[in-house]
Amino acid sequence: MPTSQPPSILNFLYGTAWKEERTPALVELALRTGFRGIDTANQRRHYFEEGVGQGLAAAYRAGVVTRDDLFLQTKFTYRPGQDHRLPYDPAASFSVQVAQSMASSLEHLGTDHVDSYVLHGPSSGYGWTDADAEVWEAMTKERDAGRTRLLGVSNISLRHLEQMAAVHSEAPAFVQNRCYARLGWDRDVRLFCRERKIIYQGFSLLTANVEVLRHPVVASLAARAKVTPAQLVFVFARALGMLPLTGTSNSEHMKQDLASASLALSPDEVRAIESLVG
Ligand SMILES: NC(=O)c1ccc[n+]([C@@H]2O[C@H](COP(=O)([O-])OP(=O)(O)OC[C@H]3O[C@@H](n4cnc5c(N)ncnc54)[C@H](OP(=O)(O)O)[C@@H]3O)[C@@H](O)[C@H]2O)c1
Numbered sequence: 494m495p496t497s498q499p500p501s502i503l504n505f506l507y508g509t510a511w512k513e514e515r516t517p518a519l520v521e522l523a524l525r526t527g528f529r530g531i532d533t534a535n536q537r538r539h540y541f542e543e544g545v546g547q548g549l550a551a552a553y554r555a556g557v558v559t560r561d562d563l564f565l566q567t568k569f570t571y572r573p574g575q576d577h578r579l580p581y582d583p584a585a586s587f588s589v590q591v592a593q594s595m596a597s598s599l600e601h602l603g604t605d606h607v608d609s610y611v612l613h614g615p616s617s618g619y620g621w622t623d624a625d626a627e628v629w630e631a632m633t634k635e636r637d638a639g640r641t642r643l644l645g646v647s648n649i650s651l652r653h654l655e656q657m658a659a660v661h662s663e664a665p666a667f668v669q670n671r672c673y674a675r676l677g678w679d680r681d682v683r684l685f686c687r688e689r690k691i692i693y694q695g696f697s698l699l700t701a702n703v704e705v706l707r708h709p710v711v712a713s714l715a716a717r718a719k720v721t722p723a724q725l726v727f728v729f730a731r732a733l734g735m736l737p738l739t740g741t742s743n744s745e746h747m748k749q750d751l752a753s754a755s756l757a758l759s760p761d762e763v764r765a766i767e768s769l770v771g
Contacts, residue, residue: 508740520548537578591631610641614648
């Protein structure tokens, strides 16, 4: 039976966006390298979810992992975030769209449940809408039916989270956001999450923070720890309480990214990086 807690061994999510026909091979390689958490979305515009399923199947066949070893996360994406390749009937109600998108995800991924189901982004940048409320209720029904263990929201502001908390009794288990150093590494949202034991998943930790990666302080801390600046950013993200994502397509980077999970920074080093920008 699904449980309500994420596995404690989960220290990295392998992201599958923008990989197109390389998706199956890269997912299999990520699993062979040691990743156990996979992030995808039923949004063909940016993700090839069926290809993720093909990569999983190849890894199962080769005896690399079993389904039970894995944490699989996918997302429901509203119509404006999609192209013409929709996983649901756009004329149907939002509740039906969620059910259809989930059924399609389970088929793509070759499983009867995912571990986390995430609202890819709220319907409006300004606040939590009635459409979001309907989608969230439909997602909780999917969870209650056993098709996902946990629920999450993505691309979300503190304002959305506060409004969501005022409307729904249940908080998400995950928040997944792009994490900019210049915004204090999404400080407000991270603090909201910490207070409610919501796990914060950070993406674009490298691509959104090039100024940090190039900073001399980071270069010297990385040299002292005998790691790369990219690894240092992942160690730092974990020190702030994040579950980081990486979407690397490079096998050496996969190993380096995973190795960062066994490294630690002193509180002074964390403060030094935190104070560079934002
Ligand atoms: N919820 C959302 O709306 C949303 C939006 C964007 C992304 N995501 C998720 O987050 C995942 C990750 O996306 P991302 O935006 O963080 O970017 P990304 O696709 O992971 O890109 C990371 C970049 O960093 C490089 N990199 C990774 N590890 C490195 C290392 N050890 N040393 C040097 N370079 C390294 C990669 O290059 P190499 O390939 O050469 O290593 C790549 O250019 C996506 O695949 C997706 O699953 C979610």
